Each structure stands twice: as C-alpha cells, then as structure tokens.
Amino acid sequence: MDKNTENKIKKMLPLLTERQKRIYLASEAEALGYGGISQISRVSGVSRVTISQGKKELKAESTEEAKIERSRKKGGGRKKND
16 A cells, blocks of 8 residues: 555544544555455554445445434434433
8 A cells, every 4th residue: 555545544534424434444445455454454543344344334325224324323322411
C-alpha cells in the first residue's frame, strides 16, 4: 500500500461515523485485492472482523437492511439517566 492511501485513511477516519468507517475501509480493502483487509487493518487500527462486516454491508447495499440511517441498533448506546 502506498503512503498516499495511508494518509488518506488517517485523515478520513476521524470524520466518519462507525458505519461509514466500516464501509469506507471495506471499499479500500476491496480495491487492494487479496490481503487488503489485513493491510487496511494494520494501517487504520481497526479490527479485521470490523472491516469484514463492512464488506458484508457493501454487498447488502441494495437491501432495506443497508438503508437504515442509524449508527447503532435500536436500544444501543448509553442509557439515559433518570
């Protein structure tokens, strides 16, 4: 992987939501081909499992499941203090 790609990834990650990160990193990994997930994982510090999940989301883009605009599943995240 070249330095330009590494720099691009490091600049983009802080600007993205969790889901956007998964999908972005998965698309970069696919562009690299064989071994891309491992390379992207090393550069970004994101686990290989997370990038693989992003690849699944990319493939499912045409389904209703992928069109959900939520960052987390319903009920996820911090609970409200009463």
